[in-house]
Amino acid sequence: MRRFLSLGLIGAALSLGAGPALAQGKLRAEIMHWWTSGGESAAVQEFQKAFNAAGGEWVDAAVAGGGGDAARTAFMNRLAGGNPPTAMQFNTSKQFDDVIAAGQLIELDDVAQKDGWKGAVYGPVMDAVTRNGHVYAVPVNIHNNIWLWYNADVLKKAGVAPPKTWDDLFADFDKVKAAxxxxxxxxGDNWTKALTFFNVLLGEAGPPLYLKLFKDLDADATKTPEFKHVLETFGKLRNYVDNGVQGRQWNQAIGMVITGQAAFNFMGDWAKGEVVSAGQTPGNPVGCIAGLGHPAYWIGGDVFVFAKQSDPEAIKGQKLLAHVMLSKETQVAFNAKKGSVPARLDVDNSKLDICAQQGLKILSENKDVVKGFDLYLTPDGVGQVYDAIGQFWSDPNETTDQLAGKFAEILKNAKQ
Amino acid sequence: MASVSVRRLAVSFGHVKVIENLDLEVEEGEFIVLLGPSGCGKSTLLNTIAGLIDIEAGQVWISGKNVTWTEPKDRGIGMVFQSYALYPRMTVQQNLSFGLRMAGVPRAEIEARVAKAAKLLQLEDLLRRRPAELSGGQRQRVAIGRALVRNVDVFLFDEPLSNLDAKLRNELRVEIKKLHRDLGNTMIYVTHDQIEALTLADRIAVMRNGVIQQLATPQDVYHRPKNQFVAGFIGSPTMNFLTGRLILGAAGPTLDLGSVSIDLSAYGFARQSSDVPAVLGVRPEHIDLGAASPGHFAANGKVEIVEPMGADMIVWSRIADTPVRIRVDGDSAFRNGDDIAFHFDLARASLFDAQSGERL
Amino acid sequence: MQPRFRNWHVQLALLPAWLIVVFAYLGTMVFTVRMSFTSSKGIPIMDDVGLRQYDRLFHTDRWTISVENILIFGLLFILGCLVLGFLLAVFVDRLARFENTLRTIFLYPLAMSFVVTGLVWQWILNPALGLQANVRNWGWTSFTFDWLEQGDRAIYLVAFAGIWQSCGLVMAIMLAGLRGVDQELWKAARIDGIPTWRIYLHIIIPALAPMFITATLLLATAVVRSYDIVVAMTAGGPGISSEVPAKFVIDFLFTRQNIGLATAAATVMLITVLVVLMPWLYLQYFRSAPGARRAA
Structure with missing residues (x-):
């Protein structure tokens, strides 16, 4: 048996009363998240409005940077220090498994029961927030991480059409470059390079190879010619970027497509939030392709977890927040701004934009839908993937065989 | 031919004129001491000769060459400093040889010169030590050695003994004197210590406010000070000064002190004068006790203070209300209030114009 | 009364200090080393997996690269700061009239944190935004300076930014040292006809040895701690090519949720520093021991 050193609990006992409290009859809640870009903060406003309207008091604790790294670090620190925020954002992944195992999160079974989450929430997402039959998190959205964004005006000017295959894409690249x-x-961040890599893996080779690798952790799959081809295609992409990659944030990259400085960008559908906040409608001129080659949906998304509190009022606030976040109206309003699809399918999706419709179609067919690789790997394993891809990207001397060898090693370690 | 010659020299620091229109001729092999209180310009003059300070006007000649704009290293000088200024991380050997190595002197020559200097200054056992491992006296000997190995005509010393205690100072003073005797080089030596000046110098240049007050042999400076400043600066204890009025009467010149009048017939006047306020200077050691010899000025007084100084004793008394110091034998027994008679020879006294301070 | 009990109140007053030393310093150190032998992931647990974390550590590319980088960075940073700091000090010392202005200018970067330094230089050196883009805009379109984009070059730029930030500190230390040099030493050297650069090389620099040791120690601690400048300037990139050990520890401690591996890396850092410091500490003790030969 593993003996947990519950530092957090000791800390919590020492700092009784430091948690959220009832302020002027309102249920005060401090929400920690990493939604700080233009589109993201517009979306988070919707949660705030809904929660405040329902009798709560939203205290924002946004931590920017590193695709959530900084916020998660801050959360872990506050948890260990015995002063956790009321609610904390995580990706729909294994990121919060350790916190559950340490018994630091409240169960949301009663809220889920009462609001009928089981039937309404998209099945794989519901599975992702359930551990041992208990619900530990509120799913708030479904993201597809696998999107190719392009600027139709730029393509038209270069005399090319949006690509259908990877060969088309490279032909377009050459013409655009000439223009x-x-x-x-x-x-520049390694996770964005990894996202580009998964676009190639899922789009060019299709979901079966992806599942063999990351779900089955089959190291032999790294030796297949298909995987080698994926790595070669990924390597070739390096020839088509400018040399301002290092230090560029994901929102600056999609911004280049929005303003026509660049033609293409691989990014999850949260990039759409930037398109909307730039005053454009998705589809014109910035178009979207969910999985070039093989239309695919890599389910990602965000959830909120609730750290255990000693104050019963605080727990009431947490449950209210969980209820509000997954209510139908909030879901529609939030996801329209965020660029994602609502976590529950029983809402009116007719108003969603064409990119979201494209994603919903794949979701409803439920054929090429896969879970994110961070649901199969620990944060440590995820980090190893980022390191391997980042290193390959920046080292022109590294061969695809060497990279494949690293993947084999990572998968072997993950299997233990 | 003059060894060092300074002509119409002027030096300023910013707007402050430190030296103005100064002339100095130093003979070959002469030991000149520049003496004066601090701030009198003596170190500035020395640094100017060394070429370490830029001059405003005038010329410096060394060994018959105009070196006014020559680099210090090419002036044919060696210099010794108050703080020794040894190269801190080098051994004695390296300190002595470093400058020669930089100048490209052949190795064998360097070794010969260093060995010679080390022998002369008894540094042979210290060659491997670093300055931090030497005593003050040893350090200064190394500094002298560093000047010595340069084989130059002129040595410059900038208060070399001021950082040493009294005993070491006396020892090293004698060594420097011997060195001068043995080498016969021209030496220019700056100090504020009159004992060093009197013991070492062939000629002393007493300086004040950037001006040489008197340039003369130690005997002349001591016995025939050119003005009241020199008279007061040289000699310990200080010369007694009696202020009065010079009266050239029919009976000969006298100094009228009010209640007392001193007959100046025996005094050798340096120049013609008229009735002016004047100061008579008498050295304490020139006043004798007891009955007056003929031609001496005699007075009676009471002992006011007694200062025993070992070999000597200073007895304070009065002439016409002016306190006077009398230097007597250390074995004498005096008590305060004792009546004493004393007298002095006017031929050994000095008379100054009270206004200009010039010798009369 | 026993003399050792007479000062009990002094001992009592020192008790908090002792408690801090024992618990805050030694305690955490021991705890860190202990954790490096566990399989702790996101939350510390107390099992024992022997040297498994160390085995993985030394087979991790990222760690190897980090160690290589800290050596390159450390060497360049310390040498660069010493050389440049000394030259600046000489420059300021010789231009005494402008000393106040120059000293302020050169000390200014020091007022900035490593984070700000890193960010500013990241902007300047970013090929798409900074120097390269501007020079190209002025008409020299083939001008290329994209080391920040090159995996094998980025760490040199980090070292450069570090030098830019810290050489002012070295300058201040060296300037104080130069001011302490006896002016007569300069005169003596001029009389000896020693060229100025040789005076600095053979006389002044040896005389400033204690200043150099102090500066080197200060810079060395900055090297071991180097984290913020890398995060701000390259975030360890491109890829993982400019990673450093301290960043390795922090990343695995929090983001990667592998406390075992992070503490193993921290322990290796601790041991390395101790190994490097030991001879020096020994020397210090040895040199200050009674009986050191030194004439008055």
Missing amino acids: GVVPLAQA
């Missing part, structure tokens, strides 16, 4: 526009906008 003096950056073909591919790429951000």
Whole structure:
């Protein structure tokens, strides 16, 4: 048996009363998240409005940076220090498994029961927030991480059509480059390079290879010619970026496509939030392709978890927040701004934009839908994937065989 | 031929004129001491000769060459400093040889010169030590050695003994004197210590406010000070000064002190004068006790204070209300209030114009 | 009364200090080393997996790269700061009239944190935004300076930014040292006809040895701690090519949720520093021991 050193609980006992409290009859809740870009903060406003209207008091604790790294670090620190925020954002992943195992989160079974989450929430997402039959998190959205964004005006000017296959894409790249526009906008963080990699893996090779690798943790799959081809295609992409990659954030990369400085960008559908906040409608001129080659849906998304509190009023606030976040109206309003699809399917989706419709179609067919690789790997394993891809991207001397070998090693370690 | 010659020199620091229109001729092999209180310009003059300070006007000649704009290293000088200024991380050997190595002197020559200097200054056992491992006296000997190995005509010393205690100072003073005797180089030596000046110098240049007050042999400076400043600066204890009025009467010149009048017939006047306020300077050691010899000025007084100084004793008394110091034998027994008679020879006294301070 | 009990109130007053030393310093150190032998992930647990974390550590590319980088960075940073700091000090010392102005200018970067330094230089050196883009705009379209984009070059730029930030500190230390140099030493050297650069090389620099040691120690601690400048300037990139050990520890401690591996890395850092410091500490003790030969 593993013996847990519950530092957090000791800390919590020491700081009794430091948690959220009832302020002027309102249920005060401090929400920690990493939604700080233009589109994201517009979306988070919707939660705030709904929660405040329902009798709560939203205290915002946004932590920017590193695709949530900084916020998660801050949360872990506050948890260990015995002063956790009321609610904390995580990706729909294994990120919060350790916190559950340490017994630091409240169960949301009663709220889920009362609001009928089981029938309404998209099945794989519901599975992702359930551990041992208990619900530990509120899913708030479904993201597809696998999107290729393009600027139709730029393509038209270069005399090319949106690509259907990867060969089309590289042909487009060459023409766009000749027209003096950056073909591919790429951000500097390793997770964005990994996202580009998964676009190639799922789009070019299709979901079966992806599942063999990350669900089955089959190291032999890294030796297949298909995987080698994926790595080669990924490597080729490096020839089509400008040399301002290092230090560029993901929202700056999609911004290049929005303003026409670049033609293409691989990014999850949260990029759509930037398109909307730039005053454009998705589809014109920034178009979207969910999985170039094989239309695919990589389910990602965000959930909120609730750290255990000593104050019963605080727990009431947490349950109210959980209820509000997954209510139908909030879901529609939030996801329209966020660029994602509502976590529950029993809402009116007719008003969603064409990109979201494209995603919903794949979701409803339920054929090429896969879970994110961070649901199969620990944060440590995820980090190893980021390191391997980042290193390959920046080292022109590294061969695809070497990279495949690293993947084999990571999968072997994950299997233990 | 003059060894060092300074002509119409002027030096300023910013707007402050430190030296103005100064001339100095130093003979070959002469030991000149520049003496004066601090701030009198003596170190500035020395640094100017060394070429370490830029001059405003005038010329410096060394060994018959105009070196006014020559680099210090090419002036044919060696210099010793108050703080020794040894190269801190180098051994004695390296300190002595470093400058020669930089100048490209052949190795064998360097070794010969260093060995010679080390022998002369008894540094042979210290060659491997670093300055931090030497005593003050040893350090200064190394500094002298560093000047010595340069084989130059002129040595400059900038208060070399001021950082040493009294005993070491006396020892090293004698060594420097021997060195001068043995080498016969021209030496210019700056100090504020009159004992060093009197013991070492062939000629002393007493300086004040950037001006040489008197340039003369130690005997002349002591016995025939050119003005009241020199008279007061040289000699310990200080010369007694009696202020009065010079009266050239029919009976000969006298100094009228009010209640007392001193007959100046025996005094050798340096120049013609008229009735002016004047100061008579008498050295304490020139006043004798007891009955007056003929031609001496005699007075009676009471002992006011007694200062025993070992070999000597200073007895304070009065002439016409002016306190006077009398230097007597250390074995004498005096008590305060004792009546004493004393007298002095006017031929050994000095008379100054009270206004200009010039010798009369 | 026993003399050792006479000062009990002094001992009592020192008790908090002792408690801090024992618990806050030694305690956490021991705890860290202990954790490196566990399989702790996101939350510390107390099992024992032997040297497994160390085995993985030394087979992790990222750690190897981090160690290589800290050596490159450390060497360049310390040498660069010492050389440049000393030259600046000489420059300021010789231009005494402008000393106040110059000293302020050179000390200014020091007022900035490493984070700000890193960010500013990241902007300047970013090929798409900074120097390269501007030079190209002025008409030199083939001008290329994209080291920040090159995996094998980025760490040199980090070292450069570090030097830019810290050489002012070295300058201040060296300037104080130069001011302490006896002016007569300069005169003596001029009389000896020693060229100025040789005076600095053979006389002044040896005389400033204590200043150099102090500066080196200060810079060395900055090297071991180097984290913020890397995060701000390259975030360890491109890829993982400019990672450093301290960043490795922090990343695995929190984001990667592998406390076992993070503490193993921290322990390796601790041991390395101790190994490097030991001879020096020994020397210090040895040199200050009674009986050191030094004439008055």
